[in-house]
Amino acid sequence: MVLAELVEIKERELAARKKALITCCLAAGCMSSDGKLVKEALDRAVKDAGLESEVEVRGVGCLRLCCEGPLVMIDPPGALYQKVTLADAESLVGTLKGGTTSVQRGDPASAFFAKQMSIVLANSGIVDPERIESYIARDGYFALRNVLRELSPAEVVSEITRSGLRGRGGAGYPTGLKWATVAKTESPKKFIICNADEGDPGAFMDRSVLESDPHRVIEGMIIAAYAVGADQGYIYVRAEYPLAIARLQVAIRQAKQHGILGSGIFESPFHFNIDIRIGAGAFVCGEETALMASVEGRRGQPRPRPPFPAESGLFGKPTLINNVETFANVPPIILNGAEWFAGIGTEKSKGTKVFALAGKVKNTGLIEVPMGIPLREIVEHMGGGAPSGARIKAVQTGGPSGGCIPADHLDTPVDYESLTKLGSIMGSGGMIVMDEKDNMVDVARFFMEFCMDESCGKCIPCRAGTVQMHNLLEKIIARKATARDLQKLEELCDLVKHTSLCGLGMTAPNPVLSTLRFFRQEYLDLLAVETQRKTSPPAAPPAPANPA
């Protein structure tokens, strides 16, 4: 592959455009409500109407408003159709010939879409994820070609450093710094790992990126590999994402066929390969040391750090681990320049963040917003508030490692530091909205149960501590707990947070701690009656106790 071929593919693809384009969302959300069948019905309807030469029906990635799926977009005129059924295909195709349809129309100008800013998801809903040509037509692999033929590895690292990109897996470690560390560690063998073991309940950002634009992630990985000097990459993706795995396999095969993976990429001396490793269903394998153990074929358990993966990672070699979304940010940064990226977002959090908006909001789905956007805009404007008109009570970010942000802090800007200050975290991008009907103790119990089930069992505080914390939360919910139990719960939170071996245990108490911080009264209200009397003596003398 050389530049001329890349340009040729792009031009051929652009020239093959037809007058009208019908895009059908074929990401997991719409697929689960017969999106695939809708696409096939549209194919047939176009054929029956004899419009094959004028209309292209394209299966694409996520069109974002997941709650209204299956989604179909017809362009021109740029109309979005929601909850499309098989029977609607004919009338939808009819609109191209001036007909009408009764299918529910979405408004692409509504806040949900208008407030989004697409960098990571720029191709999502536009390219056919199963065709490399479709990606190349959107300037795909041009960044890689520039990097391999025009830039030195150090220049690539410097570009990423200057962009201010931070890890999108949750912790927000500066990506450039991580790349520089791996690049500077001397070793004849280095590895790149893409962490696609997304496991937070309610989070589906990485899945959508992989299903919608797998080539983007592959391109980001190759650029990273060149920058740090690695020749082998692994994408660690959970088995629960069969569609993402299938599309990645197709994408890797196509990249190999086009000489974009393998040896002599873009006729440079650089060679790199990517293999997929499929997780077996353990949340802890999203933790980098556990993930590496799993890739090596060992039991997926974390180990103490240091040594950090940058120094001694996979098979003891220096390893760069980044999240799916982090890699997906790389090609646009190279194409548009670090300054462009650094101009988006806040001082310390640059660029955009993809969130999976779920819970008690009218519009649920995938959103990409610039860093620093107030939480209120996401929840109330884009999400449209709680469906039944109920008051929004809290927003949970960061899944089982994060916390609940109460409604009176909704004006907080969404960036790494502000969310941490409120006892939550940016996390990988799960955002669950709760309304006044939700009990916060129950939310804490849910996440604690999750951590208890997912604890690997290696270190005692996490293994046994989460069990005890879960017991205490159950006891509180059953109204059998006393003030003493609440104190025990807080002590255990402190223990597990400070003594656990890996991030899973260290952050497992966060949902409890943050709900205790903002919604303590809900815990107190659930304490057994006799303790309430003891802690806050009622104004009237207590009723005479039953002499037993």
Place this chain on the structure above:
Amino acid sequence: MAAKVFTIDGQQITATEGQTVLDAAQDAGIAIPTLCHLDGVMDVGACRLCLVEIAGLNKLVPACVTKVTDGMVVTTNSERLQRYRRMIVELLFTERNHICAVCVSNGHCELQSLAMTLGMDHVRYDYTFPKCAVDPTHRLFGIDHNRCVLCGRCVRVCWYIEGAGTKNFSGRGTQSRIVSDLNAPWGNSRTCTSCGKCVQACPTGALFSKGAAVAEMEKDRGKLEYIVTAREKKQWIV
């Protein structure tokens, strides 16, 4: 190899290059409680009992896997660390059915002595009373999961000293169990060499020699020391 000078609990001591905080402390006669550590086998930092505070570091680190650096200031015994250690041992007691009075290792048990030295005199959390099995199928040894603390010492001696790879973990979290082969009855294991190192490595009465009655199971750590010294230093301890 340059020696390192560092401070533990206000006392200046030395360590060799690459030595862990735990090792150096033990050489200097400073006791740090441990459970998953066993001299001669690689450390995994799992039990969290040897956590220490290091000045300038805002998280606690396990002494068994932390290498000494020059000028490091270590605190091993703050009130906070003592409280954490007591709680960790408390959690261990709630997790399985540790009934000392009927245990083969009563009086020779590391968990029991940890509880005593750390001043853990009662358990404030609810016992979970799990239903655990006993596997007596091996000709010479038995495993009683009720007494297992999942320290993994048996697994590590089996893999890294004996090289048999019989013992391993199954399940996860609180459902973790030590298994032989792919969860076969120990007696049917095709890889077990019946060397008994796992039994001698076990800190509690979970792994025992058959025939031992209450309080009779004393573990012989000398065997491990003999093999490791012979391998690493080519010296044969008599």
